[in-house]
Amino acid sequence: MSTVSDEQWRGVAAEDTEELDRQVGLKLKRRSRALLGTLLRPHLRWAVIGLVLVFLENAARLAGPLLIAVVIDTGIPNAIRGDTTVMAWCVVAYAFCSVASAGLWATFLNISGRIGQDLVLDLRQRMFRHSQRLSLSFHEHYTSGKVISRQTSDIDSFTDLLEVGIDDLLTSVLSIVGITILLLTLDLDLAALTLATALPLFFVTRWFLRRSNQAYRGVSGRTATVIVHYVETMNGMRAVQAYRREDRNRSIMDGLNTRLRSAARDSLDVVATFTMSVRMVGNLSLAVVLAFGAFRVADGTLELGVLTAFTLYLRRFYEPLDDIAMFANSYSSAIAALEKISGLLEEEPDVREPKQPKPLPPHRGGLPIEFTGTEFRYRPDTPIVLTSLDLTIPAGQTVALVGPTGAGKSTIAKLVARFYDPTGGTVQLAGVDIRDVSDVELRGSVVMVTQENFLFSGSVADNILLGKPDATRTEVESAARAVGAHDFITALPQGYDTDVRKRGGRLSAGQRQVIAFARAFLANPAVLVLDEATSSLDLPTERVVQRALESVLADRTALIIAHRLSTVLIADRVLVVTNGQITEDGHPQDLITGEGHFAALHTAWRDSLA
Structure with missing residues (x-):
């Protein structure tokens, strides 16, 4: 029986590598x-x-x-x-x-x-x-x-x-x-x-x-x-x-x-x-x-x-x-x-425009959201983030998602906004799979505000107008008033025409966040997703936004992801997410009186205020 030496194996491997390189080069x-x-x-x-x-x-x-x-x-x-x-x-x-x-x-x-x-x-x-x-x-x-x-x-x-x-x-x-x-x-x-x-x-x-x-x-x-x-x-x-x-x-x-x-x-x-x-x-x-x-x-x-x-x-x-x-x-x-x-x-987009889009029904009062057997992982070689998630959120309900870092809260929000498609199961809006909704209609119906609060170079008004490009100045100012931004905007050198500069560097982190809120509110979406959107606010600004949120979140479905319990408490319903699963579900006051994860979070938050 013949054997192959190491030198021969290396020679064969080198030839294979050269041939592969040649084929790749030709391609x-x-x-x-x-x-x-x-x-x-x-x-x-x-x-x-x-x-x-x-x-x-x-x-x-x-x-x-x-x-x-x-x-x-x-x-x-x-x-x-x-x-x-x-x-x-x-x-x-x-x-x-x-x-x-x-x-x-x-x-x-x-x-x-x-x-x-x-x-x-x-x-x-x-x-x-x-x-x-x-x-x-x-x-x-x-x-x-x-x-x-x-x-x-x-x-x-x-x-x-x-x-x-x-x-x-x-x-x-x-x-x-x-x-x-x-x-x-x-x-x-x-x-x-x-x-x-x-x-x-x-x-x-x-x-x-x-x-x-x-x-x-x-x-x-x-x-x-x-x-x-x-x-x-x-x-x-x-x-x-x-x-x-x-x-x-x-x-x-x-x-x-x-x-x-x-x-x-x-x-x-x-x-x-x-x-x-x-x-x-x-x-x-x-x-x-x-x-x-x-x-x-x-x-x-x-x-x-x-x-x-x-x-x-x-x-x-x-x-x-x-x-x-x-x-x-x-x-x-x-x-x-x-x-x-x-x-x-x-490169092909992972999230593709549907060939035959289906319209969403009229959404006065928000749209219901339903997760059915939803699974998700970011790449084939990464762990599963969500496992067989079943969740129904009625139209007009404000739901807060809490839980440890990496539990899957932001993933749920990104799936609703269709930044990603689920790797298993479905996510539906009013009974329509979001993969069947056109990008234009989906972006008009679902708006997400993140903690990045990104602003583009240009005026304050221009950045708010991203939510509704054809809005009038009156509508822009009304949106700013709704989130408590009007006073600090008018105090700027040129008011609404003030250039915010690169990445909004002329403004504080809290001011940038509030303008991002105004932009989202001007869009008047059926579903509003707030992903750590109050993380950059100081306490006085947070109180202003908290008051604004109660009126702005009315008549629309909302998902709020926040570590600050003051933001969570305005929700109609709290979901505790752990390892991609819903482990607690109920009204904030009901969960506070229990002995679960949310009650412990509330106790720790209350003690920190003391």
């Missing part, structure tokens, strides 16, 4: 090229026009050496004999070709520039729209730094390809094809010698394309890690300075930047090696052709004008290869970027 390339195709498709007509212009410009530019050859071999001898017709026509033709080349090139640049900007605009809009459509679960594991990297460095790589690379590629390829035809037309022997000396370039180019793709994939990935760390550091600057993490963050950034520099150096080394090889082959080829051609001119088998034109074309034959190298450089970078972008665009 990424196909995906990125497919994305590029969808971007270009609406602009095909103008792209064809641009291609025709480049072809005509290239023909006009390549006519120059032929005209010079005619002047040397025919025009000058005729002029010596007194006939300047050929010389004059060649001069006029050369001037015409020069002007035509410049005009055609300028027109092409204008067209290609417009197409390029349209493509970039389309790609940016696709990414932004798609990122907003993706579910909350995506944004919780795909960091904002990665999204920013897709919108910045990756888009810049694609822009560089459009602005410089494609123009150079078209002119270079057409020049090489045109010059090859002209060389074969001028002299077959010299052309054969040239093509033979250029054979090594085929192998060098294959090596370059393979290595440059690998190099720029590494640069793109490491650029993203730098941006991710930078964004994380800036967003957490308070914690960084509070806990003196500057040195640690600097050390991490130094390591990331060093790896990025190494990847960038590798990519530059690849380009330098290719450029050196092209120029070395080009110079050696030119030297060989000049030597061979000179002997033929001397023995009369080749005209001097033909040799002159041939050498001029030969110099132009190798020059575009540098441009092709630069294009390949930009192309590799852009393809690596498009691989990342296409990966983002291929």
Whole structure:
């Protein structure tokens, strides 16, 4: 019986890994090229026009050496004999070709520039729209730094390809094809010698394309890690300075930047090696052709004008290869970027819009909520958060959820707001599975206020208007009065028109929270979810909001998640959640007199006030 050595097993594993890497690389390339195709498709007509212009410009530019050859071999001898017709026509033709080349090139640049900007605009809009459509679960594991990297460095790589690379590629390829035809037309022997000396370039180019793709994939990935760390550091600057993490963050950034520099150096080394090889082959080829051609001119088998034109074309034959190298450089970078972008665009939302939405019934007085056998886990590899939850909340009832951290309270709220879909069972509003409700109707019927109290840059009124964009100023002020925000808003420098600045930094945490309340109340939802929404309020502000809540929560269904018992006590019903299950259910006053978890919480809260 034969055995396999460890070395053989490692060899097989290495081969399998290489094959897997190759297949993954091919899949990424196909995906990125497919994305590029969808971007270009609406602009095909103008792209064809641009291609025709480049072809005509290239023909006009390549006519120059032929005209010079005619002047040397025919025009000058005729002029010596007194006939300047050929010389004059060649001069006029050369001037015409020069002007035509410049005009055609300028027109092409204008067209290609417009197409390029349209493509970039389309790609940016696709990414932004798609990122907003993706579910909350995506944004919780795909960091904002990665999204920013897709919108910045990756888009810049694609822009560089459009602005410089494609123009150079078209002119270079057409020049090489045109010059090859002209060389074969001028002299077959010299052309054969040239093509033979250029054979090594085929192998060098294959090596370059393979290595440059690998190099720029590494640069793109490491650029993203730098941006991710930078964004994380800036967003957490308070914690960084509070806990003196500057040195640690600097050390991490130094390591990331060093790896990025190494990847960038590798990519530059690849380009330098290719450029050196092209120029070395080009110079050696030119030297060989000049030597061979000179002997033929001397023995009369080749005209001097033909040799002159041939050498001029030969110099132009190798020059575009540098441009092709630069294009390949930009192309590799852009393809690596498009691989990342296409990966983002291929992400599918976990919470999907129903194909045939069902309407919710009229909801004056709120909507009933029903959990039936509801189970949920955040990812397949994480523990179950909710287990076979059965719960009915009548329309118009205010329910408070309490329990230890991680018990599943916020998960229940997120399922009602449909930030996630249950992994088992159903969540229904008025008998309609929320998975069958359109996003527009659901977001208008269920509003959630969290402890994050996020405000956008802009005025106070703008932030309140998010709840109802078409509301009047009177409605905005009424909502602010309902939650006790009107007085402090009018005390601001420009009142409701005061700019709250980035993330609402001009306001205190409590003020931001109250504005978030006003925004939700203006939306007038059938179901209102408050997830630790009073956690940022100081005691005076909390008392104002408590009074407002009693009137605002009327005629709608409400879920309140709070650790502050003062907020919980205004509820019609309290649910104690433990390990994803409802362990206590009743009116606050009834549970307080018992001996369960809620009674213990109330006793501890009352003692803390004393």
